[in-house]
Amino acid sequence: QVQLVESGGGLVQAGGSLRLSCAASGRTFSTYGMGWFRQAPGKEREFVARISGSDDSTFSADSVKGRFTLSRDNAKNTLYLQMNNLKPEDTAVYYCAARTPNIRVVPQGNEYWGQGTQVTVSS
Numbered sequence: 001q002v003q004l005v006e007s008g009g010g011l012v013q014a015g016g017s018l019r020l021s022c023a024a025s026g027r028t029f030s031t032y033g034m035g036w037f038r039q040a041p042g043k044e045r046e047f048v049a050r051i052s053g054s055d056d057s058t059f060s061a062d063s064v065k066g067r068f069t070l071s072r073d074n075a076k077n078t079l080y081l082q083m084n085n086l087k088p089e090d091t092a093v094y095y096c097a098a099r100t101p102n103i104r105v106v107p108q109g110n111e112y113w114g115q116g117t118q119v120t121v122s123s
Helices: none
Strands: 004-007 010-013 018-024 033-039 046-051 058-060 068-073 078-083 092-099 117-122
Touching (some): 004 092, 018 033, 033 068, 033 078, 046 078, 058 068
Parallel strands (some): 010 117
Antiparallel strands (some): 018 078, 033 046, 033 092, 068 078, 092 117
């Protein structure tokens, strides 16, 4: 069982930055693939980025490449999403997810999810 708690969301102007954190419970955090999804009002949940549980390789959606950076600190059981040059279209609830062996772009139904954190980008 893994419990995930996101933090770091808020209101920011376009071009600004935020860093999201996802604190995970459990002693096997380092073995989980981790990732972020987001859901805007009236839209389906969409993949943002993921990091491997085996080699820390990362993969991001085209919409955030070059702006968002994903990292993890296994000693702190924490996942981070550094978001730079934010745009109004990044406005959404951001969800942290965990899955073994890895997060897939399309949720598989066996992920652990956090409760979400709101990110609002004003123009």
